[in-house]
Amino acid sequence: MTDTPILQYSFLAPILIVLGGAVIGVLVEAFVATKRRASIQLSIALFTIFVSFISLLRIRNLTSAKAAFNSVMIDGPAIFMQGTILLIAFFAVMIIGDVDHFTAQASAVPGSEEEKSAVQTGRQQTEVFPLTLFAVAGMLLFPAASDLITLFVALEVLSLPLYLMAGLSRRRRLFSQEAALKYFLLGAYSSAFFLFGAAFLYGFSYSVTLAGIHAAVIGGTANNVFLLIGLLFVSLGLLFKVGAVPFHAWTPDVYQGAPTAVTLMIGGAPKLAAFAMTMRLLVDGLLPLAIDWQQMLVVLSVGSLFIGNLAAIAQTNLKRMLAFSTIAQMGFMLIGLLSGVSNGNTLLAANAYSSAMFYVITYVLTTLASFGVILLLARAGFESEEITDLAGLNQRSPLYAGVMAVCLFSLAGVPPLVGFYAKLSVLQALLAPGQTGGLILAIFAVMMSLIGAFYYLRIVKVMYFDQPLTATTVSAPQDVKVVLTLNGALILILGLVPGGLMTLCAQSIVKALGT
Amino acid sequence: MNSANYLYLSAMLFTIGAVGVVIRRNAIVVFMCIELMLNAANLAFVTFARINGTLDGQVIAFFTMVVAACEVVVGLAIIVTIFRSRRSTSVDDASLLKR
Numbered sequence: 132m133t134d135t136p137i138l139q140y141s142f143l144a145p146i147l148i149v150l151g152g153a154v155i156g157v158l159v160e161a162f163v164a165t166k167r168r169a170s171i172q173l174s175i176a177l178f179t180i181f182v183s184f185i186s187l188l189r190i191r192n193l194t195s196a197k198a199a200f201n202s203v204m205i206d207g208p209a210i211f212m213q214g215t216i217l218l219i220a221f222f223a224v225m226i227i228g229d230v231d232h233f234t235a236q237a238s239a240v241p242g243s244e245e246e247k248s249a250v251q252t253g254r255q256q257t258e259v260f261p262l263t264l265f266a267v268a269g270m271l272l273f274p275a276a277s278d279l280i281t282l283f284v285a286l287e288v289l290s291l292p293l294y295l296m297a298g299l300s301r302r303r304r305l306f307s308q309e310a311a312l313k314y315f316l317l318g319a320y321s322s323a324f325f326l327f328g329a330a331f332l333y334g335f336s337y338s339v340t341l342a343g344i345h346a347a348v349i350g351g352t353a354n355n356v357f358l359l360i361g362l363l364f365v366s367l368g369l370l371f372k373v374g375a376v377p378f379h380a381w382t383p384d385v386y387q388g389a390p391t392a393v394t395l396m397i398g399g400a401p402k403l404a405a406f407a408m409t410m411r412l413l414v415d416g417l418l419p420l421a422i423d424w425q426q427m428l429v430v431l432s433v434g435s436l437f438i439g440n441l442a443a444i445a446q447t448n449l450k451r452m453l454a455f456s457t458i459a460q461m462g463f464m465l466i467g468l469l470s471g472v473s474n475g476n477t478l479l480a481a482n483a484y485s486s487a488m489f490y491v492i493t494y495v496l497t498t499l500a501s502f503g504v505i506l507l508l509a510r511a512g513f514e515s516e517e518i519t520d521l522a523g524l525n526q527r528s529p530l531y532a533g534v535m536a537v538c539l540f541s542l543a544g545v546p547p548l549v550g551f552y553a554k555l556s557v558l559q560a561l562l563a564p565g566q567t568g569g570l571i572l573a574i575f576a577v578m579m580s581l582i583g584a585f586y587y588l589r590i591v592k593v594m595y596f597d598q599p600l601t602a603t604t605v606s607a608p609q610d611v612k613v614v615l616t617l618n619g620a621l622i623l624i625l626g627l628v629p630g631g632l633m634t635l636c637a638q639s640i641v642k643a644l645g646t
Numbered sequence: 647m648n649s650a651n652y653l654y655l656s657a658m659l660f661t662i663g664a665v666g667v668v669i670r671r672n673a674i675v676v677f678m679c680i681e682l683m684l685n686a687a688n689l690a691f692v693t694f695a696r697i698n699g700t701l702d703g704q705v706i707a708f709f710t711m712v713v714a715a716c717e718v719v720v721g722l723a724i725i726v727t728i729f730r731s732r733r734s735t736s737v738d739d740a741s742l743l744k745r
Contacts, residue, residue, distance in 0.1 A: 291717065315721055323687065
């Protein structure tokens with residue numbers, strides 16, 4: 132019964148290259164002189180991601196290929212998601228490239244002599260780059276995993292480095308360590324739920340592959356209690372990563388406490404990976420159960436929209452406000468996921484899932500730019516994160532104020548920015564002919580977006596009409612400036628011509644559904 | 647012996663762990679409860695593998711142990727750093743970030 136394991140290295144190359152780069156990064160950390168480490172680490176990280184992207188381009192036309200003994204499924208959505216994740220990771224690494232944001236020695240007690248001397252003598256540790264690469268490798272594996280064990284390992288490879296990175300802030304280290312502890316404990320808690328759910332899915336189908344589980348669900352002779360326990364617990368583990376209510380408790384604390392550079396990472400690419408995986412699990416594995424998980428998603432999405440938007444209004448801390456706004460945006464994204472199947476009819480599925488995919492990609496782009504701007508303001512020696520820190524930003528730096536304003540308008544869903552089309556396509560999917568009972572949810576979602584517009588536009592007001600608290604201009608390295616401007620322009624351009632990205636999303640989904 | 651009993655045991659261990667995470671205050675104990683939950687999942691995997699006579703579940707149990715070991719490394723690193731700066735591992739004390 133045993134076949135010879137064939138690994139198909141070319142299909143796995145993007146993931147393996149990133150892992151290799153991470154290992155080289157660890158070696159550099161051990162053997163290269165402190166002074167030169169930071170720049171070498173940055174080059175290795177960027178180069179690795181670039182090479183990985185090239186190797187991904189070489190396999191871009193695969194529609195459905197299995198690798199590593201059926202554990203990894205390289206198909207349309209997987210390749211598309213991996214490409215997007217690599218692109219986002221490249222941007223993110225460029226923005227976080229400045230090691231001044233990170234503690235010189237994570238193990239030193241905050242405020243101790245040891246820490247001071249490490250900063251003064253420039254003994255800066257740069258473990259953040261290999262950690263980022265490990266996390267990226269996990270994210271690349273996540274959308275491609277096609278059995279429960281690969282899924283679990285990818286989940287952990289993605290999460291563990293992020294827990295550590297959350298605790299690496301140079302300034303306000305106690306906050307940062309606390310964020311790391313909270314992120315870790317809640318993250319580990321949710322992965323335990325995921326694993327227990329996976330055990331019951333295995334107990335239901337006696338198969339660890341998603342295809343096997345799908346077959347068992349259609350067969351319908353096995354124990355349904357096991358199936359429902361499995362579905363519930365596994366979804367819980369995945370939705371924790373997405374950060375939807377009621378699994379959102381970690382989001383505000385981690386966003387606020389983690390160094391902004393890491394928040395940018397946590398708020399971006401993992402959302403893409405988790406979305407891709409949720410879609411693969413629910414659609415590839417458990418599509419016949421759509422009626423059950425759709426009801427579950429309705430509850431989650433209503434909760435996320437409600438709590439996210441209302442709690443965001445009360446925040447004075449910018450990062451915390453953006454965390455609650457993330458929760459609300461994820462609620463909106465879930466609407467796209469839940470409106471695919473109606474009465475067992477999957478005709479509308481491609482449309483709905485691609486709208487959700489479009490939503491999450493554009494959301495991540497916007498997050499990247501907005502946290503990038505916050506990060507730049509922090510360079511002057513203090514951690515900028517109160518909304519009042521943005522006061523009069525337009526007079527200090529029109530460019531960054533402009534980028535931030537574009538992001539906020541896009542998040543609020545103002546046309547012609549990309550956020551508007553994302554919301555529109557999700558609502559279209561929800562209200563498509565053949566969908567039943569979508570109208571109330573659609574009205575609710577639009578009402579909640581209106582509430583959301585209040586707190587986004589309040590920041591625009593602070594940036595443009597309030598008096599600045601300091602007169603210092605915002606200085607940034609040239610490359611970061613280019614990346615942020617590009618990012619802001621992308622939000623605008625994708626808003627004016629959303630067709631290209633929409634088509635890409637739709638194509639990759641259609642390939643996956645195979646209909 | 648009826649294999650279903652192992653599933654009941656696994657569910658009980660999982661529940662003890664899940665409740666423990668919520669009610670205990672020491673970060674180390676919370677962490678031990680999470681490990682208990684992972685082991686409960688392991689027991690469920692092995693039991694299902696035994697009922698069905700396939701090896702997949704048993705292999706997964708090994709993977710889980712490795713992953714749990716990695717989690718211990720990362721978790722203890724974070725908890726020890728916090729302990730060194732605060733002299734306390736209570737999760738209630740770690741509340742600078744506003745609720």
